[in-house]
Amino acid sequence: MKKEITEIKAVDGYFEICLKINGLTKNLKVKNNEFLLDALRRYGYKGAKKGCDTGDCGSCAVLFNGRPALSCLIPAFSAHGAEVTTIEGVGTVQAPHPIQEAFVQAGAVQCGYCIPGMIISAKHLLDANPAPSEGKIRKYLDGNLCRCTGYVKQVEAVKLAAKKMRPD
Amino acid sequence: MPELIIRPRTLKELWKILPTISAKRKYLAGGTDLVTAANAGFDACDAWVDISGLKELQSVKETKTSVLIGAGVRIAGLEAWGAVRRWLPVLTAAIPHFASPSLRNMATVGGNAANASPCADAVCALCAERAEVILELKGKKRRLPLSALFKGPKQTGIKKDELITAFEVPKWPHTGAYLKLGPRAYFGISKAAVALAIELDGDKIKSASVALASVAPVPLMAVKTAGCITGRILSPETARAAAALVKTEVSPITDARSDADYRREMCGVLLERALLGCEERLKAEG
């Protein structure tokens, strides 16, 4: 979708924005001081988590026009015309994505709060690079803080996911 | 956050729209500084002018003698450009030190400069690479050395409504390093950072620039230190001399991130390491 409109004005404190969420076109009414994370959660996309709210922890990461971005720092109006993928668009309980399966199988999930953001980062890596080195995996997950696991299992999970996703 | 967002698609459109909106306005690029400030209750505005759609700001161009980086290029986008990897080794080395991958997808090079924080990593690297900044106001352009743009913490010589459009870095055959000391190995604002760019003639330093972040009110060019190592052999003795001198050039403060004495000491350590790293590479290349 192209950004066609050059002016977005709040009416009674609300912006009307149109964007694609997980492949579907959606019209949202967002408050002028609302962030994409809060708007998404208000509309039921609760996968993205509110951790620090300052761009540090990565638990709010979504794919924004194809790249991981921190939805807690994106004013909701900025998403007008954008394509957003949340964890709900990656896979579901009934039909999980191989990365989600790998995180479960590797035992990489404890409290789970950081996992949606981690999987968003991992997906961006694996979609471009089917066999990343451990160093590369660690660099890609660098902005996703986890307070439970110590990261070892999550790096293993991404390696396992890479294997599952390779055609051979 | 303001109630009016303007999104011009071209510079021409931008200059046409500006006079029609409230004077209490600010440019919005990646938003990583502006939005966090607004969130904390600073910088209240009537309107934000979202410049992320301006095509003129989005690319890297190579000329015979220089590399031009559009102000709207995101930090994560830099590496995709061959000209950046080939001609800007210090900036390339700084990228992994800049926040996190997702933040790098949002933050722009222009915002890093306009925000004028003494700890700005891309700015510090670009200063060492001798970048000039190109500014435009209603079609009128001017340029100055990037390091001359800064007047103090969060203070620049940018005029009201003036837009940073690009950075121009001369092509000079240099190598270098970007070393940053933060709260963790990666991710986080620096306690101190050193950007080193040197041009070698055999094992002699033909030309050098040294820039430092987080150890002065502005991103600092260590002119004396660069002068002192110019013409000398790239050796452990030179590295030690540079380390001793650079500590006299910086003026760090004690704040939430670190204290002044430690920062000053680390400027020496980081610069020595950067020079020794270049020496090692030179030896390895034989």
Ligand SMILES: Cc1cc2nc3c(=O)[nH]c(=O)nc-3n(C[C@H](O)[C@H](O)[C@H](O)COP(=O)(O)OP(=O)(O)OC[C@H]3O[C@@H](n4cnc5c(N)ncnc54)[C@H](O)[C@@H]3O)c2cc1C
């Ligand atoms: C969690 C976190 C971690 C961070 N870590 C780092 C780090 O490690 N290193 C580092 O250097 N920085 C870091 N930052 C700071 C920030 O990300 C950078 O300074 C970034 O480059 C700002 O760019 P932006 O596009 O987001 O700017 P914005 O927030 O959009 O704008 C910043 C300011 O510059 C003005 N502006 C923007 N573009 C232009 C232009 N072209 N011309 C004129 N004015 C303009 C705006 O009006 C505003 O005043 C971090 C920030 C956060 C939130």
